[in-house]
Amino acid sequence: MSLGGPYRRGGKRRGPAKVPTPEEIARGLKELKGLAAPNANYRERSLALHGMICAKCAREFTAQDRHLLTVHHKDGNDRNNPADGSNWENLCVYCHEDEHSRQRLADYLTGRDGS
Ligand SMILES: [Zn+2]
Numbered sequence: 001m002s003l004g005g006p007y008r009r010g011g012k013r014r015g016p017a018k019v020p021t022p023e024e025i026a027r028g029l030k031e032l033k034g035l036a037a038p039n040a041n042y043r044e045r046s047l048a049l050h051g052m053i054c055a056k057c058a059r060e061f062t063a064q065d066r067h068l069l070t071v072h073h074k075d076g077n078d079r080n081n082p083a084d085g086s087n088w089e090n091l092c093v094y095c096h097e098d099e100h101s102r103q104r105l106a107d108y109l110t111g112r113d114g115s
């Protein structure tokens with residue numbers, strides 16, 4: 001009995017493995033992030049569409065403090081992200097907080113506890 005008789009055909013390899021370039025790796029990572037959070041880019045789109053300015057207090061933002069500018073969903077549904085931006089409103093964190101505390105108050109006053 002001979003091990004590796006006719007079934008071992010000379011250990012032929014498929015040539016060197018393809019090594020991805022750094023650009024290809026970066027592109028792959030971006031695609032992965034996009035898949036993990038399909039809505040993650042609506043903020044960027046909203047800022048691009050409506051400009052880096054708060055829709056309420058008209059405070060303008062720059063690249064340095066743009067993290068303080070957030071995107072509010074007018075209908076309250078953060079999965080409703082039409083490409084034309086009609087459900088988005090750029091609000092600074094203060095106005096955004098205010099907007100939502102008003103909503104909670106309205107819910108309370110109308111008897112919906114929104115739990
Ligand atoms: Zn504001």
Ligand SMILES: [Zn+2]
Nearest residue numbers: 071072073096
């Ligand atoms: Zn909001």
